[in-house]
Every structure is written in structure tokens, then in C-alpha cells.
Amino acid sequence: MLNLxxxxxxxxxxxxxxxxxxxxxKKLIDEVISMDIMRRSTQAELDLLLSQSNKISxxxxxxxxxxxxxxxxxxxxxxxxxxxxxxxxxxxxxxxEDKMYQLLVLLPNVPHDSVPDxxxxxxxxxxxxxxxxxxxxEHAKSHWELAAQYDIIDFEIGNKVTGSGFPxxxxxGAKLQRAxxxxxxxxxxxKGYVEYQPPLLVNGETAFATGQxxxxxxxxxxxxxxxxxxIPTAEVPVTNVYRDVMLKEEQLPVKMTAYSQCFRREAxxxxxxxxxxxxxxxxxxxxxxxxxxxxxSYDVLEEMVIHVExxxxxxxxxxxxxxxxxxxxxxxxxxxxDFEVFCAAQKKWLEVSSVSNFxxxxxxxxxxxxxxRDGKIQLAHTxxxxxxxxxxxxxxxxxxxxxxxxIKMPSALIPYTGWNKID
RNA sequence: GGAGAGAUGGCAGAGCGGUCUAAUGCGGCGGUCUUGAAAACCGUUGUCCUUCACGGGACCGGGGGUUCGAAUCCCUCUCUCUCCGCCA
Numbered sequence: 341m342l343n344l345x346x347x348x349x350x351x352x353x354x355x356x357x358x359x360x361x362x363x364x365x366k367k368l369i370d371e372v373i374s375m376d377i378m379r380r381s382t383q384a385e386l387d388l389l390l391s392q393s394n395k396i397s398x399x400x401x402x403x404x405x406x407x408x409x410x411x412x413x414x415x416x417x418x419x420x421x422x423x424x425x426x427x428x429x430x431x432x433x434x435x436x437e438d439k440m441y442q443l444l445v446l447l448p449n450v451p452h453d454s455v456p457d458x459x460x461x462x463x464x465x466x467x468x469x470x471x472x473x474x475x476x477x478e479h480a481k482s483h484w485e486l487a488a489q490y491d492i493i494d495f496e497i498g499n500k501v502t503g504s505g506f507p508x509x510x511x512x513g514a515k516l517q518r519a520x521x522x523x524x525x526x527x528x529x530x531k532g533y534v535e536y537q538p539p540l541l542v543n544g545e546t547a548f549a550t551g552q553x554x555x556x557x558x559x560x561x562x563x564x565x566x567x568x569x570x571i572p573t574a575e576v577p578v579t580n581v582y583r584d585v586m587l588k589e590e591q592l593p594v595k596m597t598a599y600s601q602c603f604r605r606e607a608x609x610x611x612x613x614x615x616x617x618x619x620x621x622x623x624x625x626x627x628x629x630x631x632x633x634x635x636x637s638y639d640v641l642e643e644m645v646i647h648v649e650x651x652x653x654x655x656x657x658x659x660x661x662x663x664x665x666x667x668x669x670x671x672x673x674x675x676x677x678d679f680e681v682f683c684a685a686q687k688k689w690l691e692v693s694s695v696s697n698f699x700x701x702x703x704x705x706x707x708x709x710x711x712x713r714d715g716k717i718q719l720a721h722t723x724x725x726x727x728x729x730x731x732x733x734x735x736x737x738x739x740x741x742x743x744x745x746x747i748k749m750p751s752a753l754i755p756y757t758g759w760n761k762i763d
Numbered sequence: 764g765g766a767g768a769g770a771u772g773g774c775a776g777a778g779c780g781g782u783c784u785a786a787u788g789c790g791g792c793g794g795u796c797u798u799g800a801a802a803a804c805c806g807u808u809g810u811c812c813u814u815c816a817c818g819g820g821a822c823c824g825g826g827g828g829u830u831c832g833a834a835u836c837c838c839u840c841u842c843u844c845u846c847c848g849c850c851a
Contacts, residue, residue, distance in 0.1 A: 383813060387820040394820090397832040401781040412831080419831040586773095586810085717810090 341705045342447050343719070347372060357450040360666035362459055368443055375440035382436060386429040393422040445554060449701040451666050452638075452675040458665030464678065465665070470649070471658035473682060474740045480685040483738040484616035486747065487513065490762050493734075495616070505606070505614070505621035512762050516737075516749075517624060519756035520730050521599050524626035527651055528727060533597035533628055538577035540600060541568040546580040549706035551672035551698075561603050574600035574627040575724045579702060582631055587710035587720065593640070594631035597727070599624070617731035618690060624730040630723045631708065634699070637721035638675075641697045644725045645677050648693045651728055654752040657736050658682040660689065674699045681732065685739040690732040695725030738762075 347354055351369050358365040396419045403412040456465045487493035492513025498506040509517050529535055547553045547569045552560060561570035571577055578598045587594070602625050606614075613619055628647065632640050645661065652659045664676040679693035700719040703709065710720050741748045746763030754760050 380813070383820080387813070390821085391819055393831085398781075400831050404781080416831045423831075 341445055341701060342450065343700060343704055344372075344376065344444065347444075348376065354447075354450055358448065360451050360455060360457060361448055361669060362667045363448055365447055368447060372440055372443045372447075375436050375443065379433060379436040379440060382429060382433045386426060386433055389422055389426045389429065393419055393426060396422065445705075448555075448671045449674050449698065451669060451673075452697070452699075454663070455669065455675055456663060456665045459667035460665075461668050463665040464662040464668055467661040467663050467677065469658075469660035470653060471656065471682075473658050474684045476684050476740075476742070480739070481742060482616065482685045483683070483735040486738045486742055487616070490747070492516070492762060493617070503621070505619070507617070507620065512757075512759070513734075515757055516734060516753075516762070517730060519753050520728075520733065521624060521626060523654075523753060523756050524651060524727055525597060525599055527647070527654075528597035528626065528628055531595075531647060533595040536574075536578055536581070536596050536598040538571070538574055538598050538600055540571055540577075540603070541566075542571055542577050542580070543568060546576060546583070549583050550576045550579050550702050551670075551705065552576060555671040558607060559605050561605060570603035571600060572604050573602050573625060573726075574598040575629060578627065578629045579631075579722055579724065580706065582708045582720075583706040585708055586717070587631070587708075589633070589710055589712050592631065592633050592710060592720070593636075594629075596629045597626060598629070599626045601625075602729075617735040618686075620731055626727055628725050628727045631703075631720050632723065633710075634718065634721050637697050637699065637723060640721075641675065641677075641695065641723055644695050644723060644727075648679055648695060648725055648727050652679065652681065652692070654750065655733065655737065656750040656752075657733070657740065658684075659692075670694075670696065672696075672698050672701045674701065679728075681736040683732070683736045683739045685742070686735075690735065692732045692736075693726040693728050696723060698722045698724075 342354065347369060351373060354369055355366050396415050400412050400415050400419065403409075403415065456463065458464065481489070484493075484495065487495075490512070492509065492511055494508040494510055495504075497508050498504075501508075525535055541563065544553060544567060547560065552569070552572060556572070560572055562568070563570070577600075578596050581596070582594065601622055603622050604620075606619060606621060628644060630640055630644065649659075649661065659679055659681045662678045662680065664673075664678055669676050673696040676694055676696040678691050679695075680689040681692050682688070683690055699721050702722045703719040708720050708722065709717050711717055737749070738747055741750075746761040749757055749760050749762070751760075
């Protein structure tokens with residue numbers, strides 16, 4: 341949620357910046373500001389009435405104590421009148437506040453200055469690339485063909501047991517999942533992140549705080565009996581650990597990592613992109629989450645990019661890092677880097693990580709603040725990134741490393757798998 | 764699922780219709796004392812809205828009600844704890 345003080349002070353700037361996200365905010369922001377003006381004047385009016393009423397109530401108490409019943413009765417009438425007026429104003433105030441809030445949460449975060457212009461993924465800017473492209477023979481197999489050949493992932497059984505997008509991992513395929521998870525977590529732990537194992541279901545308040553609601557309502561699985569959402573990413577529960585928390589500056593940075601399964605309905609995305617592991621309804625991911633000082637957050641973002649890059653390098657996969665253009669960025673983000681790895685058989689770049697700085701957008705919603713060294717209260721910045729999402733990493737490992745005698749594992753993974761080849 | 768108890772400031776815990784602008788203790792911060800520290804003593808100690816400021820208002824789990832006046836009474840929701848049942 342955008343900061344009200346910011347909008348009040350820089351409405352034109354906000355409109356201009358949001359245009360970069362191809363979001364037309366002029367009308368919305370005007371309305372927010374006019375609601376805010378009405379809210380404040382109503383508040384002032386109400387406070388005055390309440391102040392008078394409080395005073396009279398005290399006087400009535402004193403008059404009773406002195407036995408002056410009649411004077412008290414007189415005052416009582418006056419007080420009733422004040423309270424009635426106050427009640428009306430209270431309702432008015434509440435309706436202004438509610439309206440303002442409802443509008444405010446519809447506004448996406450403003451993009452950082454460095455965000456490139458553009459509307460579609462084609463407009464994203466490649467920051468750098470690394471790793472080397474494998475040279476595969478003409479008849480190279482897709483990962484779903486390889487998965488079937490080595491019997492390590494079963495899409496059909498998943499289909500039978502649940503539905504499409506819910507595969508079974510099996511044998512070395514299952515072990516590979518565990519290996520990747522441990523490898524990713526160990527890397528994060530070595531960098532000072534504290535491991536969490538979060539709940540996979542969260543309540544509405546939590547989903548709202550990190551920005552999934554109201555924006556992505558319908559993209560999350562919802563358990564209607566209990567009104568819980570299945571998490572689309574560990575970011576949601578993990579960031580919410582610090583909802584309504586006041587930190588001390590010395591407690592920063594907060595570094596958390598978590599493995600979780602992630603659930604996404606992916607409503608409306610059908611087509612050839614959904615083959616195999618390319619797009620699933622349930623997948624595994626290790627997430628890193630960071631809460632830090634506003635002065636440092638962009639350095640931290642770069643640090644997190646390096647973190648992810650190290651992982652991909654250790655997996656020996658060809659990758660590129662993209663800075664997302666305004667039109668391709670998420671609702672809550674101020675700046676996002678996407679990581680894509682190349683799947684050599686499909687000849688496709690697939691997104692495996694997204695690292696974002698949300699600045700105060702999430703912390704404002706969830707009242708995540710810290711007291712700085714001067715005792716001043718500030719909103720903290722939140723950041724997170726996938727490090728990494730498994731399915732497309734697996735797809736890329738299978739496709740890129742295929743050979744006649746099996747699929748070779750990168751050496752970094754062997755301590756975790758216990759074997760060096762899927763055959 | 765059944766029965767009961769409870770939710771108060773960073774924590775513990777009193778208050779159960781009118782100086783509650785919430786006692787007291789612990790913790791935190793500042794100070795005195797000390798070579799330094801501890802102890803002791805003194806002072807201080809939340810958040811939000813509003814105001815240039817002085818000030819004003821709100822907040823005792825959430826919401827609603829009674830009353831001139833609610834932490835205190837009533838209704839309701841949520842959550843926690845204890846016991847029983849069921850159970851990985």
C-alpha cells in the first residue's frame with residue numbers, strides 16, 4: 341500500500357510513475373486525496389465534540405458527588421445532544437476512512453527510477469548472462485520425455501490422483517527434489533539466513549499484507565470452510581512473521597529463508613507453456629526474505645541477485661538476468677530482477693527466480709516498522725527472492741545434461757543426491 | 764467434537780461504572796554514587812489520528828450495545844489455556 345503522506349505530498353509524481361506500470365491512477369489518486377481532506381476535517385470536528393462531551397461528563401460526576409442532582413440533570417441533556425452529534429460524525433468519518441482505504445489498496449507500488457519503460461516481457465532489459473550453452477544433438481529430448489524414459493517424474497499418475505499440474509516425483513526424481521531443497525537452504529543458511537518452515541495455509545489478513553489480496557484473489561487456492569488460502573509462495577507466511585512488529589534498528593537486517601510447497605491456480609494460463617514442469621499448480625521453492633533499513637535496501641537487492649546467481653552458477657546452467665520493465669512488474673514491487681535459465685531441448689528461457697524490492701509497500705500494509713537511532717519510527721523495507729524455484733531448474737538440468745548414458749548431475753549437487761547420474 | 768477458564772502497556776500482573784491522564788513489579792532509557800562494573804537511590808518509559816505549534820482525540824483481543832460517563836455491565840465474533848473425547 342502506498343504511503344498516504346507520500347501521495348498527499350507528491351500526487352503528480354505518483355501518477356507519472358504509475359503510468360510506467362501502465363496503470364492509470366489519476367482519478368484514483370484524486371479521489372484518495374479528496375477523501376483524505378474530508379476525513380481530516382471531520383476528524384477535527386469530531387475531536388472537538390468529544391472533548392466537550394468528556395468535559396461535561398466529568399462535571400456531571402462532580403455535581404453528583406456534591407449532591408447537586410438538578411444541575412447534573414441539566415448537564416446530562418447537553419451531553420446527550422453532544423453524543424448524538426458525535427455519533428453522526430463518527431459514522432461519517434468511518435465512511436470516509438473506509439472509502440479512502442479501499443481506494444488506496446487498489447494502487448500498485450510505484451516503480452523505482454531505474455525501471456525500464458515497456459509493456460511486455462519483450463521490453464525487459466537483460467542485465468547480464470552467464471553459464472555456457474550446451475550443444476545437444478538434433479534429436480535431443482524434452483524433459484518430459486526424459487522424465488518418462490528414466491521414470492523419475494510421473495505426470496499421468498498425478499493427473500489421475502489430483503489433476504494436471506500436480507506431478508509425482510519418483511525414485512531419483514524425488515531424491516533430486518530433496519537434494520535441490522537442501523542445497524538451496526544450506527546456501528542461504530551459510531549467508532546468514534534463518535531457516536523457517538511455515539504453514540502452507542494462511543488467513544486473509546496475511547494474504548492481504550504481502551499484497552496477494554485483493555490483487556491476486558482467484559489465483560490462490562481457497563479453503564472455504566475455514567477461510568484459509570494455500571500459499572502461492574513462502575514469502576507470504578514468512579514476511580508476515582513480522583506483521584505488526586516494531587523492530588529496533590539494531591535488529592536489522594532480518595534474514596529469513598524457507599522451503600515450502602507453493603500452490604497456484606494459474607487460472608487462465610493454458611497452452612503450450614504448461615507442458616511438463618513448465619507451469620505447475622503445486623511446486624517446490626526455497627525463498628529468501630529480507631527486512632532491512634530503507635537506506636540499504638537497494639544494495640541488499642543486488643546482494644540477493646548475487647546470491648541467486650551463485651546458485652545457478654553452481655548448478656552450471658546457462659542463465660540471464662532481466663530487469664523487468666514497468667509493464668511486466670508485479671503489483672507490489674518497486675524493482676524486480678528475473679532470472680531465466682535456458683532449457684536446451686525446448687530452446688526456451690524459463691523463469692526460475694524473481695527478486696524484488698517492495699520498499700515500504702508491504703510494510704505499510706502490515707505495519708512493519710523499526711525505531712531508528714534517533715527514536716523515530718520508520719517503515720522498514722521488505723525484499724524477497726526465489727532461491728530457487730525447483731521445477732524449471734529440474735527441467736533445465738534434465739534437458740541440458742542429457743547424454744546417451746544418462747543425465748549427468750552438476751558436482752555441487754552430488755553430495756546431496758549421493759549419485760552423479762540419472763540412468 | 765463436549766465442558767470450563769481467560770484475553771489489560773516490552774513482559775508479569777492489579778483494577779470489575781466516575782482524578783484509570785491504568786496500581787505495582789520486572790525490563791528499557793537517563794542520572795547520582797564508583798577507578799570501572801554491580802548493587803542502591805532518583806528520574807523517565809507505548810501506539811495511532813490531528814495541529815506550524817500549544818493542544819485535542821482514539822486505543823485495556825475484534826465488532827456492536829447499555830449509560831451523562833465503560834478496562835469495568837450486556838450481546839457477538841476471534842483467539843488462547845485446562846480437562847474429556849478423537850487422532851498423525
